[in-house]
Amino acid sequence: MKYIFLHDIHYMIQKQRKFLLVYLVILLSYFYFHIFRGVRSVDVVYYDTLAVRFDWISSGWLEKLVFLFMVTFYIYITFQLFYKDLKFGLDNIYLRMTSSQWLVSKLITIYFISALLLMIAHIFFNLLSLLENISVPFHILLYCKNVLYIFCVESTSLLFVFIGRKYLWLMPILICSFLGIFLVLPTNIWKMSFLVLFMLFMLINLFLIYMYKSVHVRLIESC
Amino acid sequence: MKIDVKNVSKKFGDVTILRNINISFTNGKIYGLIGRNGSGKSVFLKMLCGFYEPTTGEILFDGVNVIKQKGFPPSMRALIEKPNFIPDLTGYENLKLLASIQNTIGDKEILQALMDVNLMDDKDKKYSKYSLGMKQKLGIAQALMERPEIVILDEPFNGVEEKTARDLRKKLKEYSREDKIVILASHIKEDIEALADEVYLFDDGSIKKQVHKKRKH
Numbered sequence: 001m002k003y004i005f006l007h008d009i010h011y012m013i014q015k016q017r018k019f020l021l022v023y024l025v026i027l028l029s030y031f032y033f034h035i036f037r038g039v040r041s042v043d044v045v046y047y048d049t050l051a052v053r054f055d056w057i058s059s060g061w062l063e064k065l066v067f068l069f070m071v072t073f074y075i076y077i078t079f080q081l082f083y084k085d086l087k088f089g090l091d092n093i094y095l096r097m098t099s100s101q102w103l104v105s106k107l108i109t110i111y112f113i114s115a116l117l118l119m120i121a122h123i124f125f126n127l128l129s130l131l132e133n134i135s136v137p138f139h140i141l142l143y144c145k146n147v148l149y150i151f152c153v154e155s156t157s158l159l160f161v162f163i164g165r166k167y168l169w170l171m172p173i174l175i176c177s178f179l180g181i182f183l184v185l186p187t188n189i190w191k192m193s194f195l196v197l198f199m200l201f202m203l204i205n206l207f208l209i210y211m212y213k214s215v216h217v218r219l220i221e222s223c
Numbered sequence: 224m225k226i227d228v229k230n231v232s233k234k235f236g237d238v239t240i241l242r243n244i245n246i247s248f249t250n251g252k253i254y255g256l257i258g259r260n261g262s263g264k265s266v267f268l269k270m271l272c273g274f275y276e277p278t279t280g281e282i283l284f285d286g287v288n289v290i291k292q293k294g295f296p297p298s299m300r301a302l303i304e305k306p307n308f309i310p311d312l313t314g315y316e317n318l319k320l321l322a323s324i325q326n327t328i329g330d331k332e333i334l335q336a337l338m339d340v341n342l343m344d345d346k347d348k349k350y351s352k353y354s355l356g357m358k359q360k361l362g363i364a365q366a367l368m369e370r371p372e373i374v375i376l377d378e379p380f381n382g383v384e385e386k387t388a389r390d391l392r393k394k395l396k397e398y399s400r401e402d403k404i405v406i407l408a409s410h411i412k413e414d415i416e417a418l419a420d421e422v423y424l425f426d427d428g429s430i431k432k433q434v435h436k437k438r439k440h
Contacts, residue, residue: 003320010309089307090274092365095299096324217276221235 003093004105005112008081012113016080020117023073024124030066031125035132046125046136050118052146071153074114078154081110087223099216103209110154115147122146141194148197155204156181162211165218224285224298224372224404225249226271231280233266233428240266241428244280248406250372253399255419256408262425264408265303268375271406272301301375306362310351314342314361317350321365328369336368339394341387355382363391373404380414392418 012020031049047053051067059067085093085106093102122143129136160178164171226248233241241263248254256264269275271282273290281288289296308317318333337346340360345353353361359382366374374395380388395418399405409415415422424431 003324006320007309010311014310088305090269091272091301091303092307092321093324094274095272095295095301096321098295217274220274221276 001105001108004085004102005109007085007089008106008109008113011081011084012077016077019073019076023117024121026069027066027121027125028128030062031128033062046129046134049125050121050146052142070150074117074150074154075157077114077117078110078158081113082106082158083223086220090220099212100209103212103216107155107205107208111151114150114154118143118147118150145192145194145197148194148201149192152197152201152204155201155208159204159208159211162208162215162219165215165222166211226373226404227283227286228271229280229283231267231270231277231282233263233270233275234278239428241270244430246423246430248373248404250402250404251399252420253395253405253407253418255415255422256406256425257410257412257415257422258408258425259410263428264425265377267425268301268303268377268406268408271375272296272299272303296373298372299375300366300369300371300373301377302359302362302366302379303375303377306358306365308350308358308361311349313347313349314353314357314364315346317361318365318368322368325369332368332370336364339367339390340364341390356384356387359383360387367394367398370401371403373406374398375406375408377408378410379407380409380411388414 027049034048048059048063048066051063051070053059054063054067056064085102097105126136156178160174164174228244228246228248231241231244232239244267246254256267258264266275270277273295276290282290284296308314309320312320315333315337318336319330322328322333334343334346337343340363342357342360342364345357350358350361359379363376363379366376379391383391395405395407399420407415407419
């Protein structure tokens with residue numbers, strides 16, 4: 001676990017820092033786009049920037065873009081961290097631990113890094129809002145729901161890749177399902193039940209661990 | 224320990240990489256696999272490690288298909304591709320971190336492995352500052368430090384200076400005498416023939432001929 005964790009942290013700092021910077025710059029630009037327009041509502045400058053109030057039907061095109069960016073960014077980070085060990089360093093890791101041990105360590109690291117990035121974003125925009133004299137209460141529950149939601153997005157995208165590897169013919173259905181779940185259904189995180197999100201997260205991860213045993217060789221070969 | 228490769232073939236899509244390979248590996252020997260780049264040596268080594276699955280045939284460890292049961296072979300270490308370590312850590316720290324995964328060795332064994340590959344003087348240098356040869360040596364050190372029963376090295380002498388290559392050959396011979404299996408692959412025939420007890424030639428996915436050579440002392 002320690003090896004995977006340190007390796008991934010170093011990887012993020014060394015190889016992905018440009019993308020981390022782009023992530024913050026885009027969110028910052030969106031934040032100040034509203035500030036310069038004179039919009040000082042907490043809902044817009046804080047909640048919309050972090051896409052925690054997104055609703056596919058009522059949100060504008062800019063909010064939709066920010067939401068898509070947030071989801072894509074975390075899926076990108078997930079796949080970068082997941083595939084890097086399968087592409088480089090198989091002999092270091094896979095002869096010292098089982099595939100299940102590796103997957104569990106990897107998922108914990110991905111979730112930790114995602115939670116950390118979200119924490120930085122929440123605190124960053126909290127501070128910016130205070131600088132702009134916009135009073136924003138830091139909602140720990142909102143942050144936790146945001147984190148769980150992102151975890152569900154990340155684990156679902158991995159699960160669909162695993163299923164697609166095993167049953168290639170299912171891929172078009174899986175892609176449509178993924179788009180349906182996360183882009184069509186309302187995603188106002190305020191309205192989501194924490195318990196439902198948590199149970200969904202646990203269920204998806206159980207399936208992930210179950211599926212991985214039967215597809216890990218195919219995933220390695222595809223790299 | 225005995226490894227039996229029985230009727231193993233490997234295809235990727237419509238492309239056949241390996242055709243009907245039959246080899247056995249036993250303790251106390253160094254096996255050399257030679258062949259030009261693209262002849263299937265690395266694919267074969269990855270199948271031995273359990274990274275790839277044979278399209279047909281099976282690989283047995285003491286009569287058991289361990290890879291199917293447990294996912295990876297017992298007591299095996301390998302250096303197959305470019306070594307992958309953490310750039311900001313020193314050579315020593317990288318090995319220590321790897322050793323912490325299974326926790327079967329301590330500092331003494333790690334330092335011995337670094338000594339065996341002539342990296343003691345550079346053990347506290349950051350990996351990002353290592354030359355290609357030093358990176359290769361560290362990769363070999365990680366394969367040897369835990370004294371596994373099976374060691375697989377693909378092109379181990381790439382970028383390694385002659386003195387270290389000579390020392391490494393001596394170390395590998397001593398290692399195999401401890402009843403271990405050592406499998407080396409290289410496209411440089413001389414490297415293998417100086418070391419191996421048995422040499423297999425890979426050509427277009429098949430083993431074309433088996434050459435028995437005695438070790439030069």
